[in-house]
Amino acid sequence: MKEVISVKTVWQGRKLERGSLTKSVKQAAVSELFVIAAALIVLFIVICAIVPGWIAPYAPTQMFTDRILQPPGGGHWLGTDYFGRDVFSLVVYGSRDSLFIGVASVLAGGLIGGTLGALSGYVGGWLDAVLMRFIDILMTIPGILLALAIAAALGPHLFNIVFAVAVSAVPGYARVMRGQIMSIKNRPFVMASRSIGTSRLRMFWWHVLPNAWSPLLVMATIGLGSSILIGSGLSFLGLGVIKEIPDWGTLLSQGRGYLTVAWWICTFPGMAITLFVLSVNLLGDQFRDATDPKKIRG
Amino acid sequence: MTQLLEIQHLSVDFKTKNGLLRAITDVSLHIQPGETVCLVGESGSGKTITSKSVMRLIDDENGKIAEGSIVLGGTDVTVLPSKELRALRGKKMAMVFQEPMAAFDPVFTIGSQITESILEHKLGNKEQAWTRAVQLLRRVGIPEPELRMKQYPNELSGGMLQRAMIAMALSCGPELLIADEPTTALDVTIQAQILQLLQELKAEFNMSILLITHDMGIAAEMADRIVVMYAGQVVEQATAHQLFEQPHHPYTRGLLQSITTLDSDRSRKLFSIDGSIPNLSELPSGCRFHPRCPYAADRCSKDSPPLFDVNGRQSACWYAADLVQRSDWKQPEADSKAETILIQEEDKEESFSLKERMFEVEGVSKYYPVKKGLLHRSASFIRAVDDVSFSIVKGETFGLVGESGSGKSTLGRVLLQLEKATAGKVLFQGQDLAKLETAGIQEARKHMQMIFQDPYGSVNPRWSVGDIIGEPLRVHEPLSSGERRRRVEELLGAVGLNPSWIDRYPHEFSGGQRQRIGIARAIALNPQFILADEAVSALDVSVQAQIVNLMQDLQERLGLTYLFIAHGLNIVRHISDRIGVMYLGKLVEIAPSEELFRHPAHHYTKGLLASVPIADPSRKRELISIQGEIPSPSNPPAGCRFHTRCPAATARCKEIQPELSEISDGHWVACHYPA
Amino acid sequence: VNGVGTNSGAAPAGNTAEAGTAKPAPGGELSYALATSPDTLDPHRSGLAVAVRVIRTIYDSLVVQLPDNTIKPWLATEWTISPDGKSYTFKLRKDVKFQDGTPFNAEAVKFNYDRIINPETKAGNSLALLRPYISSEIIDEYTIKLNLETPSTAFLGNLSQALLGIVSPTAAKQYGDDFGRHPVGTGPFTFVKWNENADIQVAKSPEYNWAPQIVDNKGQAYLDKITFKIVPEEATRIGSVQSGQVLAVETVPPQNVLALKNDPKTQLIQVNTVGLPYTLFFNTRRAPWNDVKARQAVQAALDVDTIVKTLYLGTYPRAWSALSPGIFGYDASLENTIKPDVAKANKLLDELGWVKGADGIREKDGKKLTLHYVDGSPNREKRNDIAVIIQQQLKSVGIAVEVEITKDIATVVYKNGAHDLYGNSQVNSDPDALRNFYHTQDPKATKLTIAGLADPELDKLLEQGTVEQDVTKRQDIYKKVQRYLNDNAVILPIYVFPYTVAASRTVKGLKFDSLGYPLFNDVSIQK
């Protein structure tokens, strides 16, 4: 039998009409530019978090008490704060804990929530019923209340903040994961694998999970930003962590009182948060587009 | 005669990420008032694009008419400003789509969607629009139109919706009706009803119809003229009679030969055009068909042939005039394997008589609870399969046919223990599967495999072909990865795929190739039994033929037993040794293949057979044979379930359920009055 | 007042030059933004300074303290002190009525003070202020004798405090636990409404005409109404006075002081509070800070001037002693005695055997030299920021400062004593307040003292200070105490808190009592 077809029949199939082809060339370039910019920003911030010393001109703790509240320019690109610390260096060093709060709480929340959701969706039955009621209950309790309670219970330490934020994110992840698993569970290829005789557990690892987690990742990109924001909210309410090197949320909430006299103190950390969240979300959107099964299908 | 629609040298481009993509090139066709023109061709040949271009609907999909003109009743729609264009849409030309369920806005009532279009074109006030819509619904054969007006699309059956769609298209009295595969998603019985309706309406409303289909049978039934498209070009244009009598283009010839008809020779291999339709971005030079053309000459790969006038028709083949003179043109292609198959047939007869049972199904039922409320109490059941008994003999192909929702797939799944039967027994080689432990079932699964309808959906899109085909091996056989890889390569070869493609991903394959992957996976463990649920329904005819040939081939080589579920009766007839007919969860007739088609005993079977369009315009006939639609399986009619639609039903049929009884050797039927 | 008053007490009141220029116009409503919400308006149960600002408008006290620390009549017209100093007999005004019509008399006074010492009341700071009080005897309707357990020089002054204001017995009995939400007193303003977390409204008491000497207007207030708005967010508070949405706001942060001072539409009034300044206390129970040398090293290492100047931009005066200027017994000679001296700090620590490790932190016996600095939350008066600077300053001499910010000071400091350094301040009218902080722990008390001092010598001084009648002797006692505390580096005084009010220039006649709480009797709004 001869198959004289070009194998790359990527364009084949009618599903194509919906896919990426509807993008115009020029417009695509603009949004791609945004994505590249976003990737660069995230990269830069990650570098800041890993090796802040390479980028920051001063130690973040160094207080030039004779140069407090200097506006941006001169020796201090982004000015100095009320201690006379270099705002740029603070922002650079602050990235570490901010990223830590974001990443760790998203990881923890995502893992716990994802696991609960996956269990619930995959096993089903009474386990699903019980877990989902629990998730419902968790959802009715405002996240900030949980966060406050945990921070109040365990004290305002970085890990506790992470824990608090993670716990309040659990229901969201659990729900999304459950929905995903339930829909993947009924996809024909899972049935196909079952007809082969694959065991339930294997099927889960081989087929269900790998196809289920990408929306979770997109959610996590949003979560990354919101957990930094919740962290700063806690700091606003006086439950933040006091560290030698404050994270962005803390910088922002502590500097807010100076907004009218020294706008740069909290504006730059605020911009750092915004830029980071913005970039990560852009990348998340991009990722979703890239892994959209409809597009793969095209 | 003035043309209603005149498309000239139409080319359409799409803006894509990788630049402009020309989807159709230099398409010309015309339709006269009152004429039915059929557009046929394989999937992806540009039929839909052509029809959408007429309505300028491609504008919204980043498409652009690059060249050519489309003149409708004297106005060139290609240059019309959008406001005037909208005035034409729906009013002068209307469209009916393939998937009626998807073509209605799910959140508006049927009524509001029909009146909306009347109101938009200012053909009356609300009340008048309403009255007109009700009239139209009644006209297209929808019972209780007033009630239906207030219903939502999800509350109507597919056939009903397609009627409503047609009513909507007719609402402003269009001169041109474009129907893009209007019956592909429907059952044959419903398809016949709809086609019949279209023919009636055409005369009544004095419309022209541009009918798009890939079913040559439909084209033969409906068309005055047929336009054949291939890879974005028109390759042939002729009247229906001319075309079926003597195709002038090798592609058309191939298409016609790929068709399995109710009376084609079962012992022969199906004809198929090699290869598949090329990718639009990598079109071959010269004649686009030349890589697949058995008659291709040097010139074909260099110069692209225009649409010539030949013998009072048009063909885009350099050699059309010469080819039709050749003696082998009319004959089906010689098949080297034909003889061996015949020998095999005899073998089969022998083993058949041994009557070694592969599957024995005894009184199997499968009920699905209808869930209600939060606490999910089941108020009623869908009787998807209801007390079915039959057996499948080793080495045979058992075909299962029936309208959508009759329970074919459910029965198949119960057989493979993918779902537990509500009642009854399934014996696999004498072993009661229901009694097996999980491990036992896993073991039994080695011997029974499945090929799925959707070749793409049934493979994990993130896995490479090697992983997909190797999965059963990984589960059941302790092979090293190297050994496994070698096995997979063998399997790829066995299903006619290049073993070097082992690391590619499903999306890099065509539909036919994907189905081969599915088959390779199914045979990986050397099973004894394969369930093929609509395994070829989603494929183009020529590809369908390729796959059916492959399946038969494998059956010979590996001694497989098949349960072949399909709604394409022709294909089932071709591949099956015996056929079971299902209706509303019941098996109503079982007979050897030829016997069933020659002497259908159940009135349902008869109706089913009569609904199949015949690819021969000279044999046009009244299509309609079964009226109405299949009733709901959650509340099936008492007595014989078919009595509501049966022309021969009597009072007895309404009360007493007929049992399956043997009327001749191996021919069983469940009817009080078998024909 | 134009500019920043740096004098203590009611000094600005005397400076209200503008008040004299025009005759105060009666009527109008003053909106006054508070920084936090009062906990209760029951003076006997409140513990918050912010509550006192409202309480002062509703209740009067028996006596009033003038800026020069002399005590003058208010609801009491005259009084005598028994020679042993253990009983006080007050003659009361006869024309006073509570806002609910209940007559004010000896019985009412007795009810009040007995109420405070009744455990059922769950009295707050008032109990401490009233402390040696054990009982009272009604001599006649308008004469009452208060009996003390021990003599107390501070007692009379304490009676002037708002927390010992006189509440209406009828209302207190009627409302019980809920009295704090339905306060009734004899003051110039009558409680109208409290929208929790939003505002508290009081209206002038029309019959009022028993104002004390500290204000000019002895009769009913000029204002019809005062609305205390509760506006915790600084920016919002400052913004609303700038945009004229409220007429006055309290607690203006230093960074806004300059802008407001230059704003032609606003006036800035600053009154230094009196009592104990903001002071960092060592916990002398915990090693290594139980060693005076170690504490002195910290004392020498810190540059408090820089801290105060940097954070408060010159608007807060630095504190030098355990007492704030303006209070009785304040030792001005301590000013400018402590100078930053890093060399000395290093030397002291070297002597103690703390050696700098690789990370610059000193170590001894494998243990790092750490200082556990506890501070409360939120960051009131930038106290958390002080911790941050101190952390940096001490790092340079090799001390690692761990900062713990917690809402639960009660547990961390007063119950567990888990701090090395903790800062606190107190508004008070008498140096006797020191006793609560520095006297050896009362074995019965459930609360630890912050510093955990247990020096019999100091105890003796403090006990003497409570009873000493002779003014100069008493002054000397407290000077000794102050000197002792500085010399032993038990405390690090940081700043004196100036209560800062920004008000529209139309607001006239705002005065403050000797502790720095606002008085609204003379306030009027210029139309």
Next chain:
Amino acid sequence: MAKTLIERLIASLLVVVGSLVLVFCIIYLLPGDPVLSMLDPASATPEMIANLRHQLGLDQPFYVQFGKYFAGVLQGDFGKSLINSDPVLPKILTHVPATLALTLASTVISVVVGVLLGVLSAIHRNRWIDIAARLVGLFGISMPTFWSGILLILIFSIQLNWFPAMGSEGVATLILPALTLGIVGAGFIVRMVRNSMLEVIHEPFIVTLRAKGLSEKAVMYRHALRNALIPAVTIIGIHIGDLMAGTVVVETVFSRQGVGRIIADAIMAKDLPVVQGVVFFSAVVYVAVNLLVDISYTFIDPRVRRSSSTPS
């Protein structure tokens, strides 16, 4: 329908009770002693403390406290604040209206802004208007509310003096806080609506509508939007639940009365009855909103209306 509604109500009730139980446990396990913060530790004797503890029932074992509390709740008695003996129910009730008003107003803002931008952004996919709308949306979700709130105050209250910076009386005081919270919600809704619009725009029925000759406006706003709103409504429901969290900060920034103001203090003080009161309120709001969402589904999506089962 009535039956499903009753079932829904029972399930909702269970959820509310469940959250009360959960919070009871959490708060119970919190360290710290409310009694200590109620008495002046300087003057309180151990007996006083023991007395008070007994009086409040805090010396009883967990399950007794638990039982008593819930017995009270069943009778509509949510107890008294441990801190200042305020009865909880009236306290919550006085704070609820302002919070509800804020929640409602900000939801309206986020829905209006979010849906508008989402639709525009989907229709003009990848054009500048899309990019702008998405950026606005992302800004919304990437700015801390206290920061955007203060900015709004600085601009609209102090500079322009258009709206009051604080208070909770009247509509004017509602605008800035609602805007602050609304921007966040709008950010989420833009994304949601854009995504579902993009899905819907490519549904086959859109082609049908165009083929009928409908104007683009009718296609987009009458048909596509309504379909796109179905998934968006769910998000709106969940988001309103989340709003509670936002109110804690926003109510502080704008000095509004509101439930958010009570939570933080109550938790800090381990004031169990008050915390429970707030939880009860927020659970009821959450459940009610999601009930509303489900009901609104049946208005937007007839498929839900006519099918008997409700998604859980």
